[in-house]
Amino acid sequence: MLVKLGFDTRFLELILSCVTLVSYSFLLNGSEFGLLILTRGLCQGDPLSPYLFLIFMETFSVLLQDAKRVGHIKGIAICKRAPSISHLLFANDTQIYCEVTHSSISCIKDLLETYAKALGQVVSYNKLSMVLSRNSQDWMRETIPRLLSFKREEQQDRYLG
Structure with a gap:
C-alpha cells in the first residue's frame, strides 16, 4: 500500500x-x-508512532478520495459553490461525510476492512460512531447504524474533539 x-x-x-x-x-x-x-x-x-500514524492516515485518506472520485461516495458541501468534503482527519479522530445510500455505506465498510487488513489490524466497530443529519429520515436513523455496526450519536452544534 x-x-x-x-x-x-x-x-x-x-x-x-x-x-x-x-x-x-x-x-x-x-x-x-x-x-x-x-x-x-x-x-x-514510541517516538516513531505519530509518524507512522500520519503515513497510514494519509493512505486511508487516499482510499476515501479515490472512492469519491469514482462516485462510490458523494461528499457534502456547506453551500452550492463550495467543494464537497468526504472526510476530515484529526489527531485521534476521523470524520467521514457522505450522502447516505446503501452503496456508500457498503463502500465505507469495505474501505475500513481493506485498510485494516492491509495493516494487519481489525476494525473496532465498538469504537465507531456516526451522526446523521437532522434531516435524515427515520428509517435511516435506525437502519444505517445497524448496517455499519456503528453506535449512533446525536448531532452536536460544535465538534470539540
Missing part, C-alpha cells in the same frame, strides 16, 4: 525493522539490566 504512495522500498524495510525488532533494556542503579523483546510492535508513546 505504501509503495503505491511513492515510498521507497528501502525506506519501508527500515521502518519495518524498527517496528518488528523492538527491544528495551532497563537501567537499574545506573547499570543496564535485562532485555525485553516485544512481539507486538511499537509501544504507545
